[in-house]
Amino acid sequence: MRGIRVWARLLGLGRAVVEDVWIGEAGEVVVAARPNWRQRDRCGVCRRRSPGFDLGEGRRRWRALDLGTTPAFIEADAPRVTCPRHGIVVCAVPWARHRSRLTRAFEDQTAWLAVHCSKTAVAQLMRVAWRSVGGILERVADEAQREVDLLAGLKRIGIDEISHRRGQRYLTVVVDHDSGRLVWAAAGRDRRTVDAFLEALGPERCMQIELVSADMAAWVAGPIAERCPQAELCLDPFHVVMLATDALDEIRREVWNEARRTGQTALARALKGARFALWKNPENLTQRQQAKLSDIQRTNARLYRAYLLKEQLRQIYRLPAEQAIELLDRWIEWARRCRLKPFVKLARTLTDQRTGITAAIRHGLSNARVEAINTQIRLLTRRAFGFHNPRRPDRLGHALTRGPLPTAPALTPDQLTTHGNVRRLLITRHHTLGGKHRRQGSAVAPGRGAVPLISPRFGDQPRVVPPEPEPGTADTPHLITKCREWIGRTIRVPAYE
Numbered sequence: 001m002r003g004i005r006v007w008a009r010l011l012g013l014g015r016a017v018v019e020d021v022w023i024g025e026a027g028e029v030v031v032a033a034r035p036n037w038r039q040r041d042r043c044g045v046c047r048r049r050s051p052g053f054d055l056g057e058g059r060r061r062w063r064a065l066d067l068g069t070t071p072a073f074i075e076a077d078a079p080r081v082t083c084p085r086h087g088i089v090v091c092a093v094p095w096a097r098h099r100s101r102l103t104r105a106f107e108d109q110t111a112w113l114a115v116h117c118s119k120t121a122v123a124q125l126m127r128v129a130w131r132s133v134g135g136i137l138e139r140v141a142d143e144a145q146r147e148v149d150l151l152a153g154l155k156r157i158g159i160d161e162i163s164h165r166r167g168q169r170y171l172t173v174v175v176d177h178d179s180g181r182l183v184w185a186a187a188g189r190d191r192r193t194v195d196a197f198l199e200a201l202g203p204e205r206c207m208q209i210e211l212v213s214a215d216m217a218a219w220v221a222g223p224i225a226e227r228c229p230q231a232e233l234c235l236d237p238f239h240v241v242m243l244a245t246d247a248l249d250e251i252r253r254e255v256w257n258e259a260r261r262t263g264q265t266a267l268a269r270a271l272k273g274a275r276f277a278l279w280k281n282p283e284n285l286t287q288r289q290q291a292k293l294s295d296i297q298r299t300n301a302r303l304y305r306a307y308l309l310k311e312q313l314r315q316i317y318r319l320p321a322e323q324a325i326e327l328l329d330r331w332i333e334w335a336r337r338c339r340l341k342p343f344v345k346l347a348r349t350l351t352d353q354r355t356g357i358t359a360a361i362r363h364g365l366s367n368a369r370v371e372a373i374n375t376q377i378r379l380l381t382r383r384a385f386g387f388h389n390p391r392r393p394d395r396l397g398h399a400l401t402r403g404p405l406p407t408a409p410a411l412t413p414d415q416l417t418t419h420g421n422v423r424r425l426l427i428t429r430h431h432t433l434g435g436k437h438r439r440q441g442s443a444v445a446p447g448r449g450a451v452p453l454i455s456p457r458f459g460d461q462p463r464v465v466p467p468e469p470e471p472g473t474a475d476t477p478h479l480i481t482k483c484r485e486w487i488g489r490t491i492r493v494p495a496y497e
Contacts, residue, residue, distance in 0.1 A: 007031050011064050011074060012105045015039050015094035028071040030061070035076075035094055043083035044090050044098035050081040053088050062096045063128075064103045071127070074103065097139050102128075111140040118383050150176075150183040151201055158213040158370035159197075159220050161189040164381055171377070172197070175370045177213070182373050194223040203227075213365045215239040216353055235356035236367035237317045243349065244310040247342035248278060251306040270295055271303075278307055281314075302340070309335060309343050316361065324361045328354070 004018045013033055020032040043050050056078045064072040079091050095103050102110075106126070113122045114133055123130045156177040161170045170189035174197055175182055184197050198206055209231040214220040221233055252275065259268040274296060277289035285293065297304045313331055316324040328350075335347035350357065360366065 008033075010067065011072060011095070012103065013074070013095055016076075024073070026071075028073055029067055030073050030075050031064075032075050033095070035091075039092070039094045041079075041081055042092045043081060043086055044092040045086045046083065047092050048083060048085070050083045053080040053082045056080045056090060060101070062093070062101055062103050063106055064095075065106050065109065066127070097143060100136075100139055102132075102136065107136045107140055110136045115380075118385075150181065151205060153208075154183065154201070154205065155208060156211040156213075156365065157183070157209060158367050159194065159224075160214065160367055160370040160374060161217075162374040162377055164377070173370065173373060173377070175373050177211075177365065177369055180369055189219070191219040191223055194220055195227075198223055198227045211359075211363055211365055213360070213367045213370070215367070216349075216356075221356075232359040232363070233356045234360035234363060234365040235353055237360060238366065238368075238371075240350070240353075240357060241310075241314055241317075243346055244313045244343075245279060247340075247346050248306045248310045249275070250342045251303060251340060252278060255300060255303050267299065270299070278303075278310075282311065305338060306340055306343065309338060309340070321362045325358050328357065328361075 004021075007021050008014075008016065008018045011031055013031075015038065016033045016035050018031055018033050022030055022032075024030050041049055041052055058078070059075055060078040061073045061075050064074055066072060074095060076093060078093075080088055081091055082088055090098070092098065095105075097104060097107065100107065110122060110126050110128070110133060113125065114137055119130055119133045122133050126133075128136075154176055158175045158177055159172065160175075161172050163169065164171050169187070171185050171187060172189055172193045173182060174184040184200065186193055186196060201209075206227045207230065209228045211234055212220075212224050212228065212231050213234045213236060214224075215236050216239060224231060224233060252271065256268055256271045259265075259271065270292075274292050277285060277292040278296075280289065293307075296307070309331070312327070312334075316327050316331065318324075319327060332347050332350055332354075335343045335350075338344065
């Protein structure tokens with residue numbers, strides 16, 4: 001392979017011609033290149049072939065991925081063309097995005113790192129300015145979202161809100177239950193925000209929505225009922241049970257305050273540490289909490305009746321659909337005549353929301369996937385020590401949930417220089433040279449160089465067997481040396497997808 005082609009492969013110049021390579025004054029590697037004839041004279045925005053305008057401002061440099069510890073740059077001319085649609089613009093180059101002085105591979109790696117660590121760490125590792133990381137994310141995300149339509153094919157979605165900043169600053173997020181991907185997010189927590197999502201979805205796609213999971217917020221249910229009349233609203237089971245838990249806690253506080261007013265200090269002291277015993281699931285109670293619950297059963301029938309109401313409401317989500325709906329109706333009847341005001345009020349609420357509760361039971365849908373996405377967004381916000389711009393957690397959340405941003409370059413298992421791979425090579429070659437049984441697929445042609453091998457453990461991944469050692473030198477030390485030399489020659493640098 002010629003040296004010019006080596007440099008083109010190292011810097012990812014697939015549709016370009018390398019002209020020259022030299023070392024700059026600061027010790028950087030500079031590669032002079034030009035687009036091939038298919039990529040010349042194209043608009044930098046739409047990449048349509050256009051007539052030339054002038055030579056621009058001369059030659060430019062684009063920062064490429066470092067070669068080890070040495071910075072690398074690509075240098076080329078930057079003429080301008082006259083695009084019928086975008087006017088006078090700089091010509092497109094195959095190795096970089098428009099209005100960027102960084103190569104695609106550099107920006108893709110920076111964007112992937114920004115999803116998994118802080119911007120400060122990314123800036124130090126990639127040796128760029130802190131603000132440059134934000135600009136890279138904008139360019140990469142804008143290009144990726146133009147190529148992928150996240151709102152296509154939505155049938156089952158979940159809508160929820162998450163606080164991204166102090167002062168009641170919220171993001172409304174929409175998640176696709178089928179793909180588990182964050183498909184839309186915007187600042188706000190009101191009816192206008194949901195209307196903006198449905199407006200972006202369009203009338204035809206709104207009619208394709210079948211199920212929507214959400215809490216009992218009216219600002220979600222109203223727009224969904226108006227624009228997606230065929231969609232069923234499924235109320236999240238967690239929020240339903242949480243209402244019962246809140247009613248139970250309200251009764252606990254009433255009993256505790258009443259015991260203090262009447263001078264029943266022993267009862268008040270016993271109820272002081274009973275909160276977690278009443279909140280937790282019965283199967284998760286400790287022995288001490290079980291004893292506390294038994295004391296409540298003996299001494300306070302009102303509070304224990306509230307506890308039974310809460311626990312029976314939880315059981316409707318553990319039964320088959322028909323039995324669960326029947327148990328829900330019986331629970332509502334019991335709560336109406338239980339003489340506990342918080343649960344009487346809850347019975348009226350569940351009666352009004354019965355359609356959404358039964359839909360969630362029949363379809364087995366909840367907001368658990370949406371809450372998982374919210375947890376990842378909180379992690380991003382905490383890692384970055386907060387965001388001033390709400391679009392930042394939105395873009396990073398798209399990437400973290402397998403959105404349309406570059407993935408990390410991956411090594412195949414046989415490309416990793418691990419102890420296991422070296423040991424398998426030694427065993428394979430030892431059995432082959434010793435005349436014993438061969439491992440399946442380890443065919444080596446005597447007297448020839450390295451030949452491809454299909455690994456039975458890692459699937460159809462091409463592997464290379466080291467060449468035959470010289471006759472009479474098949475001892476173990478010589479074999480180890482040969483394997484070390486072979487690993488140094490055949491290890492490959494992964495290419496970006």
